[in-house]
Structures are given as C-alpha cells and as structure tokens.
Amino acid sequence: MDRVAAAPSRMPPNGHLTQIDRRSELAYTPSGHHSAKFWQRLAFVLIRKFIVFIEMLHASSGSGTMQTLYAAVFVVLLQTVLGTYPAEQTYGGQNQYVHVQQHSYGYYKKPAKYCYQCAYSPPKTYYDKKVVVEKVHYGHHKGGYQSGSYGYDNNKQHTGYGHEGGYTKKTYIPVARTVNGGWDKCLGSFDHYQAKDFGVDVWECNSNCYIRKDPNGDIFRGCYKGEYGVDPYRTGCSYQAGSLWCFCEGDKCNNQDIGYGH
Structure with missing residues (x-):
C-alpha cells in the first residue's frame, strides 16, 4: 500500500523519484526547478503555437495525410513536454512537492x-506364540501263558486284556520379538x-x-x-x-x- 507524504525539500526524503519525477529529475535540482506558473505559461504558449501550426497546414497545399502526420508529431511532442510537469499540491498557500513512497507489502x-x-x-518387545505338538500314549496289556504236567499237555492260553490309546497335545510357548525404536x-x-x-x-x-x-x-x-x-x-x-x-x-x-x- 502506497503512502503519500509531503516533502518540503526539492529532493524526496529517501532519494527515490516517482514515475512522473523520473521523467525530469531537474524538477528536484536547484538549477532546473521551475515554479508551477512557468509550466502553465509554457503549456499556454505551446497550445497557441499548435493552433497556428494547424492553420498553416490548412492553408498549405500539402496532402491531408501529411497534415495529419505533422499534427500527430506535434501532439506527441506537446505531451512529452507537458509530461515533465512535476506533481505539486498546495498546503498552507505554499507549493510543495508530493512524493509517493513505494513500498512492497506482502502477505508473508x-x-x-x-x-x-x-x-x-x-524399542518395543512383542510376543509371538510357538506351538509344540506332542503325541501322548496311555494304557497297558497282559499276555497269556502255557503250562504242562503229568505227561500230557494241558495247554492253557490267556489272550490278554487291557486298555491302550493316545492323543495329540499342543503346547503354546511365548517367543519374544524386539523391534528397534525410531x-x-x-x-x-x-x-x-x-x-x-x-x-x-x-x-x-x-x-x-x-x-x-x-x-x-x-x-x-x-x-x-x-x-x-x-x-x-x-x-x-x-x-x-x-x-x-x-x-x-x-x-x-x-x-x-x-x-x-x-
């Protein structure tokens, strides 16, 4: 956002010139400074000369294209001269130059x-389960026998009896696992x-x-x-x-x- 401040001196406070001022730095030098009346008179004289110049073009036998070209060149020169007019404002009856300080204000x-x-x-330790499988057997068996006496065979045989079996046993064993920390x-x-x-x-x-x-x-x-x-x-x-x-x-x-x- 630009700030406008009045500077009583001929040079701006920070030494920077506005866009208008850069066109004519003489406006801020002791030898090149002119008052507002001087510029007004200069503009008035140039306008009068421009009117005379147009009348001469009409009176001449030149082509319309050349007349238009001369008029355009004169207008450009007039604008260039008037563009050097320094920006002034009046405060308390005195002419003071207005200097626009350009600052860059962002959102940062x-x-x-x-x-x-x-x-x-x-580090964290986690526990996994390891499964151990076992086959377990149980039970017993009684066998038979033979006996003989008195010259003859008296065979007796016991076929045996008992209980026998098995099953599968699973055992879970915890296994530690450590994970390194970050x-x-x-x-x-x-x-x-x-x-x-x-x-x-x-x-x-x-x-x-x-x-x-x-x-x-x-x-x-x-x-x-x-x-x-x-x-x-x-x-x-x-x-x-x-x-x-x-x-x-x-x-x-x-x-x-x-x-x-x-």
Missing part, C-alpha cells in the same frame, strides 16, 4: 521463532550444532515449542499447532491429555531432555 509474516521437529519411538537422535538433549549434524528438521512457529512423551514412551518435538487441545502457554512440564508436555518459549528451545524442570 515473519515467524516469531523456529522449533525442532522430530519423533522417537523406543531415530534415537531425537531422544536426548542436543545442541544446535548436533542438531544440524543429525539433520533434525526446523519448522517455523508462531506459538510455543514443545516436547511430548505419550504413555507408550514415544517422544515428539515440534511447534504446537493445536494438538489435543492442551494449553501451550503452560510452560514447563506437566501432564495434559494423558501425556507429558514440556512447553518452552524462545527460538529452538525444545532441544532438552524430556522431563527437564519437572
């Missing part, structure tokens, strides 16, 4: 700070040089930086953007929404150990 807002952004997951560089404290060497991300932030540890032991660092509806201005460490939050003010301040000052 410089962030208040930066925060480290990373996440860490601790990026231990985000776990502990680190200085700004280490963060750069580690490659820790840095994000723009218009709130407070935080470190959060959830019930599973996962650790998150970043800029607060409304997660879980907690209070980011409750600096220090406190339990909010089931997790340990550590908020801090300042630039890239969330590089401490989780639980510092708590």
Whole structure:
C-alpha cells in the first residue's frame, strides 16, 4: 500500500523519484526547478503555437495525410513536454512537492521463532506364540501263558486284556520379538550444532515449542499447532491429555531432555 507524504525539500526524503519525477529529475535540482506558473505559461504558449501550426497546414497545399502526420508529431511532442510537469499540491498557500513512497507489502509474516521437529519411538518387545505338538500314549496289556504236567499237555492260553490309546497335545510357548525404536537422535538433549549434524528438521512457529512423551514412551518435538487441545502457554512440564508436555518459549528451545524442570 502506497503512502503519500509531503516533502518540503526539492529532493524526496529517501532519494527515490516517482514515475512522473523520473521523467525530469531537474524538477528536484536547484538549477532546473521551475515554479508551477512557468509550466502553465509554457503549456499556454505551446497550445497557441499548435493552433497556428494547424492553420498553416490548412492553408498549405500539402496532402491531408501529411497534415495529419505533422499534427500527430506535434501532439506527441506537446505531451512529452507537458509530461515533465512535476506533481505539486498546495498546503498552507505554499507549493510543495508530493512524493509517493513505494513500498512492497506482502502477505508473508515473519515467524516469531523456529522449533525442532522430530519423533522417537523406543524399542518395543512383542510376543509371538510357538506351538509344540506332542503325541501322548496311555494304557497297558497282559499276555497269556502255557503250562504242562503229568505227561500230557494241558495247554492253557490267556489272550490278554487291557486298555491302550493316545492323543495329540499342543503346547503354546511365548517367543519374544524386539523391534528397534525410531531415530534415537531425537531422544536426548542436543545442541544446535548436533542438531544440524543429525539433520533434525526446523519448522517455523508462531506459538510455543514443545516436547511430548505419550504413555507408550514415544517422544515428539515440534511447534504446537493445536494438538489435543492442551494449553501451550503452560510452560514447563506437566501432564495434559494423558501425556507429558514440556512447553518452552524462545527460538529452538525444545532441544532438552524430556522431563527437564519437572
């Protein structure tokens, strides 16, 4: 958005010229400056000469095309001369030049700070079930016998009796399986040089930086953007929404150990 300010001096305050002023920088030099009356007289004289010139064209025997061409050239010259007329406004009876300061105002807002952004997951142990299959047998058997006496065979045979069987037995044995955690560089404290060497991300932030540890032991660092509806201005460490939050003010301040000052 442009601001208009009156500058009593012949040169603008910041030394820049407007689009009109750039056409004639003499308007701001002591030797080349003329008053508004001078320019008005000059314009009046040029207009009169233009009228005389048109009358001469009509009186001449030249073609209409050449007359039109001469008139067009004269109008261009007149506009060029009048274009050097400096912009003036009157304040309190004195002529003062109006200088338009051109500024570039965008929609970009410089962030208040930066925060480290990373996440860490601790190693986790999972248990799988291993199945062991066994064949189990049970029962017993009694066999027969033979006997002989008195010179003759007196055979007796017992065919036997008993109970016998089996079944399949399944046993479940737990087997531990450990999964490595995620990026231990985000776990502990680190200085700004280490963060750069580690490659820790840095994000723009218009709130407070935080470190959060959830019930599973996962650790998150970043800029607060409304997660879980907690209070980011409750600096220090406190339990909010089931997790340990550590908020801090300042630039890239969330590089401490989780639980510092708590």
